[in-house]
Amino acid sequence: MDASIRDKVAVIGVGCTKFGDLFDQNLADLMVEAATAACADAGVGLDEVDAAWLGTFSPGMNGGKATITLADALRFHGRPITRVENYCATGTDAFRNAVMAVASGQVKMALVLGAEKLKDRPVRGLQREGIHPLLEYGTTAPGMFALAANRYMNTYGVKRESLAKVAVKNHAAGALNPKAHFQMKVTEEQVLKAALIAYPFGLFDCCPTTDGAAAAIICSTETARALGKPLITVKGMGLAVRTGKPFLDPTCDYMGFPATQEASAQAYKAAGIKNPATEVSFAEVHDCFTWTELTNTEDLGFCKAGEGARFVEEGHSTIGGKLPVNPSGGLKSFGHPVGATGVRMVYEIVTQLREQAGPRQVKNARIGLAHNLGGPGAVSCVLLLGRDT
Amino acid sequence: MIGITAFAAAIPAYRVARDTIAAAWESRSLGGRLAAHRFDEDSLTLAASAAADCLSTLPGKTAGGLYFASTTAPFLERLNAGLIAAFLDLPAGARTADFANSLRAGLFALGAATDAVAAGRSENILVAAADTRNAPAGGDEEQFYGDAAAAIAIGSANVLVEIVSRGGVSDDFLETVRRDRDDYVTSFASKFTSERGYAHGMAAAIRKNLQQAKLEPAQISRLVLSSPDKGAHLALAKKLGFQPAQVQDTAWDQLGVTGTAMPLLLLAAALENAEPGEYILVAAHGDGAGAMILRATDALAGYRPRAAFAQQLASAIEFRSYTKWRKSRDYLREQDDTLEVSNIWYAKEETQNVRLRGVECGHCGTRQLQHQLLCPKCRKTDAIKEVALARTGSVFTYAVDQLFPSPFPPTAMAVVDLDGGGRIYCEVVDCDPDKVQIGLPVELTIRRLKEGGGLHHYYWKCRPKRS
Numbered sequence: 030m031d032a033s034i035r036d037k038v039a040v041i042g043v044g045c046t047k048f049g050d051l052f053d054q055n056l057a058d059l060m061v062e063a064a065t066a067a068c069a070d071a072g073v074g075l076d077e078v079d080a081a082w083l084g085t086f087s088p089g090m091n092g093g094k095a096t097i098t099l100a101d102a103l104r105f106h107g108r109p110i111t112r113v114e115n116y117c118a119t120g121t122d123a124f125r126n127a128v129m130a131v132a133s134g135q136v137k138m139a140l141v142l143g144a145e146k147l148k149d150r151p152v153r154g155l156q157r158e159g160i161h162p163l164l165e166y167g168t169t170a171p172g173m174f175a176l177a178a179n180r181y182m183n184t185y186g187v188k189r190e191s192l193a194k195v196a197v198k199n200h201a202a203g204a205l206n207p208k209a210h211f212q213m214k215v216t217e218e219q220v221l222k223a224a225l226i227a228y229p230f231g232l233f234d235c236c237p238t239t240d241g242a243a244a245a246i247i248c249s250t251e252t253a254r255a256l257g258k259p260l261i262t263v264k265g266m267g268l269a270v271r272t273g274k275p276f277l278d279p280t281c282d283y284m285g286f287p288a289t290q291e292a293s294a295q296a297y298k299a300a301g302i303k304n305p306a307t308e309v310s311f312a313e314v315h316d317c318f319t320w321t322e323l324t325n326t327e328d329l330g331f332c333k334a335g336e337g338a339r340f341v342e343e344g345h346s347t348i349g350g351k352l353p354v355n356p357s358g359g360l361k362s363f364g365h366p367v368g369a370t371g372v373r374m375v376y377e378i379v380t381q382l383r384e385q386a387g388p389r390q391v392k393n394a395r396i397g398l399a400h401n402l403g404g405p406g407a408v409s410c411v412l413l414l415g416r417d418t
Numbered sequence: 419m420i421g422i423t424a425f426a427a428a429i430p431a432y433r434v435a436r437d438t439i440a441a442a443w444e445s446r447s448l449g450g451r452l453a454a455h456r457f458d459e460d461s462l463t464l465a466a467s468a469a470a471d472c473l474s475t476l477p478g479k480t481a482g483g484l485y486f487a488s489t490t491a492p493f494l495e496r497l498n499a500g501l502i503a504a505f506l507d508l509p510a511g512a513r514t515a516d517f518a519n520s521l522r523a524g525l526f527a528l529g530a531a532t533d534a535v536a537a538g539r540s541e542n543i544l545v546a547a548a549d550t551r552n553a554p555a556g557g558d559e560e561q562f563y564g565d566a567a568a569a570i571a572i573g574s575a576n577v578l579v580e581i582v583s584r585g586g587v588s589d590d591f592l593e594t595v596r597r598d599r600d601d602y603v604t605s606f607a608s609k610f611t612s613e614r615g616y617a618h619g620m621a622a623a624i625r626k627n628l629q630q631a632k633l634e635p636a637q638i639s640r641l642v643l644s645s646p647d648k649g650a651h652l653a654l655a656k657k658l659g660f661q662p663a664q665v666q667d668t669a670w671d672q673l674g675v676t677g678t679a680m681p682l683l684l685l686a687a688a689l690e691n692a693e694p695g696e697y698i699l700v701a702a703h704g705d706g707a708g709a710m711i712l713r714a715t716d717a718l719a720g721y722r723p724r725a726a727f728a729q730q731l732a733s734a735i736e737f738r739s740y741t742k743w744r745k746s747r748d749y750l751r752e753q754d755d756t757l758e759v760s761n762i763w764y765a766k767e768e769t770q771n772v773r774l775r776g777v778e779c780g781h782c783g784t785r786q787l788q789h790q791l792l793c794p795k796c797r798k799t800d801a802i803k804e805v806a807l808a809r810t811g812s813v814f815t816y817a818v819d820q821l822f823p824s825p826f827p828p829t830a831m832a833v834v835d836l837d838g839g840g841r842i843y844c845e846v847v848d849c850d851p852d853k854v855q856i857g858l859p860v861e862l863t864i865r866r867l868k869e870g871g872g873l874h875h876y877y878w879k880c881r882p883k884r885s
Contacts, residue, residue, distance in 0.1 A: 226821060
C-alpha cells in the first residue's frame with residue numbers, strides 16, 4: 030500500500046471572509062460566512078459533509094470551548110467535529126488532520142474551518158497564554174521573533190532595508206486583493222521610519238492582528254472525479270515540532286527554524302519533490318514578521334541559508350518572479366487571524382491553481398505550498414497542493 | 419579573633435538630582451543627587467545584590483547565615499532574610515533573621531552576628547542592610563532620602579578587620595518615625611533633635627567605645643558616622659575632638675541619607691581605603707546610638723570587594739523628570755497585577771527559579787536551567803543531576819521590546835548563555851537598551867517582577883558585568 034498522501038484527497042471548494050477589523054461580526058458569524066461560501070463553491074450542502082475540523086487558537090469570551098464552538102455556530106450536529114490548536118500552525122494542521130481522515134476512508138467529505146476573532150480582546154497585540162510567569166517573563170510575539178532576527182542579522186550582516194523590501198512586496202500584493210486586511214501600498218522609507226515595536230521590527234515589519242475565517246471542503250480524489258470537479262489535490266503534507274523555549278535551551282543556535290525544514294522535508298518527500306526551488310510554482314509562507322519571510326525561503330529550500338535577503342532583493346519572490354512568495358499579500362497585509370491563516374492559504378493556493386487570481390495570478394501555477402510557523406518557531410506545518418492538468 | 423571577613427556596597431544605578439525634585443515644587447534645591455532605585459528594585463533586591471557581592475569574596479563562596487536589616491522591608495510577614503538566603507542558595511542550616519524598625523537595625527544585626535560567631539554557633543554570617551525610604555511628596559525631607567544597601571560578613575577565620583569594642587545607648591527619642599499605617603516617614607528634624615537626639619546619643623556611644631578600647635580620638639584613622647543631614651556628623655566630630663580629615667565622607671551630595679544601610683555602606687567605603695593596623699570607629703544613630711571600634715588586620719591589604727564603592731558611586735543613570743522618579747517608587751505598589759501562584763507550585767520550583775540550580779546530564783555534560791528528567795541534547799534519562807548554575811554569562815541574542823508592559827518602555831530582553839552552561843531569558847537592566855548587543859558580558863541580579871496573590875514576585879534579571 031502506498032503510504033504517501035499524494036493525490037488521495039482533493040479540495041473541491043473554498044471560501045474566505047474579508048480579513049480585517051470586523052468589529053460587527055462575532056466568531057460564529059465569520060464561521061457561517063466562510064463555511065457557506067466553501068459549500069457553495071463546492072456545490073454541496075452542509076448536510077452532505079460527514080465531519081468537520083475546526084482550527085481556532087483562542088475563541089475568547091463568546092467563542093466557547095472545544096468543538097461546541099463549531100457545533101453551535103453552524104448547527105453542525107450529530108457528526109464528528111475535531112478542534113485543532115497548534116499555535117500559528119492551527120489552520121494548516123486542522124486541514125492536515127481532515128486530509129488524513131478522508132484519505133483513510135473513514136470520512137467521505139469533510140469541512141475544514143479556520144476562524145479567529147483577535148480584535149475583541151482588551152489588550153493590544155497577540156496575547157501569550159499558558160506560559161511560565163518567571164522563566165518566560167518578558168516574552169511577546171514580536172520580541173520572540175526579534176531574538177531570532179537579531180542573531181540572524183548579526184551573523185549574515187543583513188540590514189533592516191532587506192526586511193523592508195518584504196513589507197513593500199507584500200503590501201503591493203495585498204493592494205490587489207479585496208479580501209486583504211490592508212490594501213495600501215507602502216514605500217521602503219515608510220517602513221524604515223515607522224515606530225519601533227521590537228528592534229529590528231517597526232510597525233510595518235509586523236503582521237496585524239486580524240479577524241477572519243476561511244473554509245475548505247475536501248473529499249477523496251475518486252469522489253471529486255465522480256462529481257466532475259477539476260482536480261486540485263493534496264500532494265504532500267508535513268508537521269514538525271521543536272522546543273517552545275529556545276531561550277532556555279542551550280542547544281539552540283537560533284539559526285533557521287528546524288521545524289520548517291523538517292515539516293517541508295516530509296511534505297516534499299510525499300510529493301516526490303527533489304528540488305523545491307524549481308518544482309514549487311509559488312508559496313504562501315508565514316511572514317508574521319518581514320524577517321520571518323527571509324528565513325522561511327531558506328528553510329523551505331527556495332534559496333540557500335543566509336541568502337534570504339538576496340532572494341527578495343533580486344525580485345525572485347514577487348508575483349512575476351521565478352518563485353512568487355505570498356502573492357495574496359501574506360500575513361503582512363492579508364492579516365493573521367491565527368486559526369484562520371492556514372486555511373486562508375489553502376483558499377489562495379486553490380484560487381491560484383484555478384487561475385482565478387486576477388491581477389495576482391502567478392504564471393504556470395502547478396504546485397502551491399502553504400507554510401505556517403508558530404510557537405514561536407516551535408511548530409511548523411507545510412501543505413503542498415497541485416493541479417496536474 | 420572575630421571580625422569582618424568580607425564587605426560590599428550596593429548602590430542602585432539610578433540617580434535623581436535634587437534640582438529636579440525642587441523644580442517640581444518650585445522650591446529650593448539642596449544641590450547634588452540622591453541614589454534612586456529603579457521601579458523593579460526594593461530593599462530586598464538591593465540587600466540581595468550587596469550580599470551576593472559579599473558572598474562572592476568569601477572562601478568557598480558560602481556563608482553560615484544571612485541577617486537582613488531595614489526599615490522598609492517588602493514583607494512584614496515572611497522572612498525577608500530567608501528569601502535572600504534562598505537567592506544566595508545558602509544551605510538549609512544557615513541562620514536567618516530580620517532586623518527592623520530602627521535606623522540602627524544594621525548595627526543590631528552586626529552585634530547579633532558577632533555574638534553568634536563568638537559563641538561558635540555559626541561562621542561567616544552576612545549582614546545585609548538596605549533602605550528605600552519615602553518622604554512625603556513636596557515636603558522638606560523629600561530631598562534627603564537616598565536608596566542603598568551594604569553587606570558585611572562577620573566571621574572568625576581570615577578576619578580582615580577585627581572587632582575591638584561594641585556598645586551603645588538606647589533612647590526612645592523621636593527623630594524619624596513611621597507607623598504601620600504610614601507610607602512616609604514623619605520627621606521631627608530640628609536643632610533640638612540634632613542636639614538632644616543625634617548628637618547626644620552618638621556622643622555617648624562613641625565615648626563608651628573609646629573608653630572600652632582605651633583609645634583617644636586621635637588614634638582613630640577613620641570616623642564613620644551615619645548622619646541625618648549634610649553636616650550634623652561634622653559638628654559632632656568636632657565636638658568630640660576629631661579632625662575633619664578623620665571623618666568619612668557621608669556622600670550626602672551623591673547619594674543622600676541612606677537609612678539603615680548608611681553606617682554599613684560608609685563603613686564598606688572606608689574599609690576599601692583602610693590600611694592594616696588602622697582603627698576605624700563606626701557609629702549609627704536611631705532610637706539612641708550604637709558604635710563599634712574595629713582594627714584592620716594585614717589581611718585587609720589583599721582584599722578586593724566585588725564592585726568598588728567609587729565605581730558604583732560614579733555609575734549614574736539619571737531620572738530626568740520628577741514624575742519618572744516618583745513613578746519608579748510608586749509603580750509596584752500601584753500595579754494591578756493578578757499573578758496568583760499556588761504554594762505547591764512555588765515549592766516545587768524554588769530550586770530552579772530562586773536558587774538557580776539547574777540540571778546537568780552526566781553523559782554529555784549539557785546543562786539546563788529547567789529541571790527536566792531527560793537531557794535536551796542526548797535525551798538520556800539516567801544521569802541527570804542537580805547543579806548550581808553560574809550567575810555570569812554573555813548575551814547570545816536580544817530584543818528591545820516597545821510593547822511589553824513596563825512603566826518606562828522599551829524593555830531590553832536577552833537570551834543569556836551562562837558561564838559553564840545553561841541558558842536563561844531575562845530583562846537587561848541598569849543600561850541604555852541601545853547598548854545591548856550580542857556578546858555583552860552580563861551578571862544576574864534579583865529584581866521585583868510583578869504583584870499578585872498576596873505576594874511580591876521576584877526573579878532574575880541581568881545587568882552589564884561590572885569590572
